[in-house]
Amino acid sequence: MHWTSALAIYVLFWFLAVFLVLPFGVRTTHEAGGEHIPGTAESAPHVFLVGRFLLRTTITATVMFALFYLNYVNGWITAGMLDWSGVSRDV
Template identity: 40%
Template sequence: MQYGSIIAVYFVVWWLTFVAVLPIGARSHHEAGVEVVAGSDPGAPLKPHLVRKILLTTGLSIVFTGLLLWGLSNETLHAYWNR
Protein backbone atom coordinates (compact mmCIF):
# COMPACT_ATOMS: atom_id res chain seq x y z
CA MET A 1 0.00 0.00 0.00
CA GLN A 2 1.30 3.45 -0.84
CA TYR A 3 2.17 5.97 1.87
CA GLY A 4 -0.57 8.37 0.78
CA SER A 5 -3.16 5.62 1.13
CA ILE A 6 -1.89 4.70 4.58
CA ILE A 7 -2.13 8.34 5.68
CA ALA A 8 -5.67 8.58 4.28
CA VAL A 9 -6.73 5.40 6.10
CA TYR A 10 -5.15 6.68 9.34
CA PHE A 11 -6.97 10.01 8.95
CA VAL A 12 -10.36 8.30 8.58
CA VAL A 13 -9.68 5.88 11.45
CA TRP A 14 -8.49 8.78 13.65
CA TRP A 15 -11.72 10.76 13.14
CA LEU A 16 -13.94 7.73 13.69
CA THR A 17 -12.06 6.91 16.88
CA PHE A 18 -12.19 10.54 18.04
CA VAL A 19 -15.97 10.63 17.64
CA ALA A 20 -16.21 7.40 19.64
CA VAL A 21 -13.88 8.67 22.42
CA LEU A 22 -15.45 12.14 22.84
CA PRO A 23 -18.33 11.14 25.13
CA ILE A 24 -16.11 9.12 27.49
CA GLY A 25 -16.12 10.79 30.90
CA ALA A 26 -18.07 13.84 29.75
CA ARG A 27 -20.36 15.34 32.40
CA SER A 28 -22.75 18.14 31.59
CA HIS A 29 -23.75 21.01 33.88
CA HIS A 30 -27.05 19.28 34.50
CA GLU A 31 -25.45 15.93 35.42
CA ALA A 32 -22.94 17.58 37.75
CA GLY A 33 -25.63 19.65 39.48
CA VAL A 34 -23.84 22.91 38.65
CA GLU A 35 -25.81 26.09 38.02
CA VAL A 36 -26.17 26.80 34.31
CA VAL A 37 -24.94 30.26 33.38
CA ALA A 38 -27.41 32.25 31.29
CA GLY A 39 -26.64 31.86 27.59
CA SER A 40 -24.75 28.58 27.89
CA ASP A 41 -25.94 25.16 26.84
CA PRO A 42 -26.89 22.95 29.80
CA GLY A 43 -25.65 19.89 27.88
CA ALA A 44 -22.15 21.30 27.30
CA PRO A 45 -19.42 19.36 29.12
CA LEU A 46 -17.86 20.98 32.19
CA LYS A 47 -14.33 19.71 31.58
CA PRO A 48 -13.99 18.13 28.13
CA HIS A 49 -10.35 16.94 28.68
CA LEU A 50 -9.65 17.34 24.96
CA VAL A 51 -5.86 16.92 25.17
CA ARG A 52 -6.26 13.59 26.98
CA LYS A 53 -8.87 12.45 24.46
CA ILE A 54 -6.72 13.48 21.50
CA LEU A 55 -3.77 11.50 22.89
CA LEU A 56 -5.98 8.47 23.54
CA THR A 57 -7.45 8.76 20.04
CA THR A 58 -3.99 8.95 18.48
CA GLY A 59 -2.79 5.83 20.29
CA LEU A 60 -5.90 3.84 19.52
CA SER A 61 -5.86 4.96 15.89
CA ILE A 62 -2.29 3.77 15.44
CA VAL A 63 -3.28 0.35 16.79
CA PHE A 64 -6.51 0.16 14.75
CA THR A 65 -4.79 1.29 11.55
CA GLY A 66 -2.00 -1.23 12.09
CA LEU A 67 -4.52 -4.03 12.61
CA LEU A 68 -6.48 -2.96 9.55
CA LEU A 69 -3.40 -2.82 7.33
CA TRP A 70 -2.19 -6.15 8.69
CA GLY A 71 -5.56 -7.71 7.95
CA LEU A 72 -5.59 -6.33 4.42
CA SER A 73 -2.08 -7.60 3.67
CA ASN A 74 -2.38 -11.01 5.36
CA GLU A 75 -2.43 -13.78 2.74
CA THR A 76 -3.92 -16.30 5.18
CA LEU A 77 -6.97 -14.11 5.67
CA HIS A 78 -7.33 -13.66 1.90
CA ALA A 79 -7.25 -17.43 1.43
CA TYR A 80 -9.83 -17.91 4.19
CA TRP A 81 -12.30 -15.35 2.80
CA ASN A 82 -11.87 -16.44 -0.83
CA ARG A 83 -12.74 -20.12 -0.32
Template identity: 40%
Template sequence: MSLISAIAVFFIIWWLVLFAVLPWGAHSPHEGGEEIEPGTVPSAPKRPRMAMKFLATTAIAAVIFAGLYVVVANRIVTLDDIPFLPDFKDTARWRTGE
Protein backbone atom coordinates in the same frame (compact mmCIF):
# COMPACT_ATOMS: atom_id res chain seq x y z
CA MET B 1 -1.03 -0.35 0.75
CA SER B 2 0.48 2.92 -0.41
CA LEU B 3 1.41 5.70 2.00
CA ILE B 4 -1.42 7.96 0.85
CA SER B 5 -3.95 5.12 1.26
CA ALA B 6 -2.59 4.31 4.71
CA ILE B 7 -2.90 7.95 5.79
CA ALA B 8 -6.44 8.17 4.44
CA VAL B 9 -7.51 4.94 6.17
CA PHE B 10 -5.89 6.03 9.44
CA PHE B 11 -7.68 9.39 9.28
CA ILE B 12 -11.06 7.72 8.71
CA ILE B 13 -10.46 5.32 11.61
CA TRP B 14 -9.27 8.21 13.82
CA TRP B 15 -12.36 10.27 13.00
CA LEU B 16 -14.75 7.40 13.79
CA VAL B 17 -12.97 6.63 17.06
CA LEU B 18 -13.06 10.32 18.04
CA PHE B 19 -16.85 10.32 18.00
CA ALA B 20 -16.84 7.22 20.21
CA VAL B 21 -14.39 8.82 22.67
CA LEU B 22 -15.95 12.30 22.91
CA PRO B 23 -18.63 11.41 25.48
CA TRP B 24 -16.15 9.77 27.88
CA GLY B 25 -16.11 11.66 31.15
CA ALA B 26 -18.24 14.54 29.87
CA HIS B 27 -20.33 16.06 32.65
CA SER B 28 -22.41 19.19 32.33
CA PRO B 29 -23.14 21.59 35.19
CA HIS B 30 -26.82 20.74 34.67
CA GLU B 31 -26.16 17.07 35.54
CA GLY B 32 -24.35 18.03 38.73
CA GLY B 33 -27.11 20.37 39.87
CA GLU B 34 -24.80 23.39 39.60
CA GLU B 35 -25.85 26.82 38.46
CA ILE B 36 -25.58 27.39 34.72
CA GLU B 37 -23.85 30.61 33.69
CA PRO B 38 -25.86 32.93 31.47
CA GLY B 39 -25.14 32.40 27.77
CA THR B 40 -24.02 28.81 28.28
CA VAL B 41 -25.85 25.85 26.82
CA PRO B 42 -27.03 23.59 29.68
CA SER B 43 -25.60 20.49 27.99
CA ALA B 44 -22.10 21.96 27.46
CA PRO B 45 -19.45 19.92 29.29
CA LYS B 46 -17.76 21.55 32.25
CA ARG B 47 -14.24 20.26 31.52
CA PRO B 48 -14.10 18.60 28.08
CA ARG B 49 -10.39 17.57 28.37
CA MET B 50 -9.97 17.49 24.60
CA ALA B 51 -6.20 16.92 24.68
CA MET B 52 -6.66 13.67 26.60
CA LYS B 53 -9.45 12.61 24.26
CA PHE B 54 -7.27 13.30 21.21
CA LEU B 55 -4.45 11.23 22.72
CA ALA B 56 -6.82 8.37 23.55
CA THR B 57 -8.31 8.57 20.06
CA THR B 58 -4.87 8.42 18.46
CA ALA B 59 -3.82 5.42 20.56
CA ILE B 60 -7.01 3.47 19.88
CA ALA B 61 -6.96 4.34 16.16
CA ALA B 62 -3.30 3.24 15.93
CA VAL B 63 -4.15 -0.17 17.42
CA ILE B 64 -7.12 -0.63 15.07
CA PHE B 65 -5.05 0.52 12.07
CA ALA B 66 -2.19 -1.83 12.98
CA GLY B 67 -4.61 -4.76 13.08
CA LEU B 68 -6.14 -3.75 9.76
CA TYR B 69 -2.69 -3.32 8.21
CA VAL B 70 -1.65 -6.83 9.30
CA VAL B 71 -4.82 -8.27 7.76
CA VAL B 72 -4.33 -6.40 4.47
CA ALA B 73 -0.55 -6.89 4.19
CA ASN B 74 -0.70 -10.62 4.89
CA ARG B 75 -3.83 -11.07 2.75
CA ILE B 76 -5.67 -12.76 5.60
CA VAL B 77 -8.93 -11.39 4.18
CA THR B 78 -9.17 -10.31 0.55
CA LEU B 79 -11.97 -8.96 -1.60
CA ASP B 80 -12.42 -12.47 -3.02
CA ASP B 81 -13.37 -13.71 0.46
CA ILE B 82 -16.47 -11.49 0.53
CA PRO B 83 -19.27 -13.62 -0.97
CA PHE B 84 -21.49 -10.91 -2.50
CA LEU B 85 -18.69 -9.13 -4.41
CA PRO B 86 -17.68 -10.10 -7.96
CA ASP B 87 -14.58 -12.20 -8.60
CA PHE B 88 -11.44 -10.00 -8.61
CA LYS B 89 -8.89 -12.70 -9.47
CA ASP B 90 -8.88 -11.91 -13.20
CA THR B 91 -8.29 -8.15 -12.83
CA ALA B 92 -4.53 -8.47 -13.44
CA ARG B 93 -5.21 -9.89 -16.92
CA TRP B 94 -7.70 -7.11 -17.64
CA ARG B 95 -5.18 -4.38 -16.69
CA THR B 96 -2.43 -5.78 -18.90
CA GLY B 97 -4.73 -6.34 -21.86
CA GLU B 98 -4.04 -10.06 -22.23
Protein backbone atom coordinates in the same frame (compact mmCIF):
# COMPACT_ATOMS: atom_id res chain seq x y z
CA MET C 1 0.76 -0.28 0.35
CA HIS C 2 2.37 3.06 -0.39
CA TRP C 3 3.07 5.26 2.64
CA THR C 4 0.77 8.03 1.38
CA SER C 5 -2.10 5.56 1.10
CA ALA C 6 -1.40 4.35 4.63
CA LEU C 7 -1.34 7.95 5.88
CA ALA C 8 -4.65 8.74 4.16
CA ILE C 9 -6.27 5.64 5.66
CA TYR C 10 -4.87 6.53 9.11
CA VAL C 11 -6.36 10.03 8.83
CA LEU C 12 -9.74 8.49 7.96
CA PHE C 13 -9.47 6.22 11.01
CA TRP C 14 -8.50 9.22 13.15
CA PHE C 15 -11.60 11.18 12.16
CA LEU C 16 -13.76 8.10 12.72
CA ALA C 17 -12.19 7.75 16.17
CA VAL C 18 -13.09 11.38 16.96
CA PHE C 19 -16.76 10.48 16.81
CA LEU C 20 -16.24 7.20 18.65
CA VAL C 21 -14.33 8.79 21.55
CA LEU C 22 -16.27 12.05 21.85
CA PRO C 23 -19.14 10.84 24.07
CA PHE C 24 -16.95 8.95 26.57
CA GLY C 25 -15.79 10.61 29.77
CA VAL C 26 -18.00 13.67 29.32
CA ARG C 27 -19.58 15.04 32.48
CA THR C 28 -22.16 17.79 32.24
CA THR C 29 -22.25 20.68 34.67
CA HIS C 30 -25.19 19.07 36.44
CA GLU C 31 -23.30 15.76 36.84
CA ALA C 32 -20.20 17.60 38.08
CA GLY C 33 -22.27 19.41 40.71
CA GLY C 34 -21.71 22.85 39.22
CA GLU C 35 -24.11 25.65 38.49
CA HIS C 36 -25.65 25.85 35.03
CA ILE C 37 -24.60 28.94 33.09
CA PRO C 38 -27.53 30.51 31.20
CA GLY C 39 -27.11 30.39 27.45
CA THR C 40 -25.19 27.11 27.36
CA ALA C 41 -26.63 23.74 26.46
CA GLU C 42 -27.39 21.50 29.41
CA SER C 43 -25.56 18.68 27.64
CA ALA C 44 -22.35 20.72 27.24
CA PRO C 45 -19.34 19.30 29.07
CA HIS C 46 -18.42 20.94 32.35
CA VAL C 47 -14.70 20.82 31.51
CA PHE C 48 -13.45 19.77 28.08
CA LEU C 49 -9.85 18.56 28.26
CA VAL C 50 -8.58 18.83 24.70
CA GLY C 51 -5.26 17.07 25.38
CA ARG C 52 -6.93 14.01 26.90
CA PHE C 53 -9.45 13.92 24.06
CA LEU C 54 -6.73 14.07 21.38
CA LEU C 55 -4.69 11.39 23.16
CA ARG C 56 -7.66 9.03 23.41
CA THR C 57 -8.55 9.67 19.77
CA THR C 58 -4.99 9.03 18.60
CA ILE C 59 -4.69 5.80 20.60
CA THR C 60 -8.04 4.54 19.30
CA ALA C 61 -7.18 5.43 15.69
CA THR C 62 -3.74 3.79 16.00
CA VAL C 63 -5.24 0.54 17.30
CA MET C 64 -7.86 0.52 14.53
CA PHE C 65 -5.24 1.26 11.87
CA ALA C 66 -2.90 -1.43 13.25
CA LEU C 67 -5.69 -4.01 13.00
CA PHE C 68 -6.49 -2.83 9.47
CA TYR C 69 -2.84 -3.02 8.41
CA LEU C 70 -2.32 -6.46 9.97
CA ASN C 71 -5.41 -7.67 8.10
CA TYR C 72 -4.04 -6.10 4.90
CA VAL C 73 -0.70 -7.88 5.30
CA ASN C 74 -2.00 -11.25 6.55
CA GLY C 75 -5.29 -11.43 4.62
CA TRP C 76 -7.42 -12.57 7.55
CA ILE C 77 -10.62 -11.13 6.04
CA THR C 78 -10.79 -10.68 2.28
CA ALA C 79 -13.40 -9.06 0.05
CA GLY C 80 -14.43 -12.52 -1.16
CA MET C 81 -15.29 -13.53 2.40
CA LEU C 82 -17.68 -10.59 2.67
CA ASP C 83 -19.65 -11.42 -0.49
CA TRP C 84 -22.76 -13.13 0.85
CA SER C 85 -24.81 -12.84 -2.34
CA GLY C 86 -23.61 -16.20 -3.63
CA VAL C 87 -22.94 -14.79 -7.11
CA SER C 88 -19.51 -15.66 -8.43
CA ARG C 89 -17.67 -12.61 -9.73
CA ASP C 90 -14.69 -14.48 -11.15
CA VAL C 91 -14.06 -13.33 -14.69
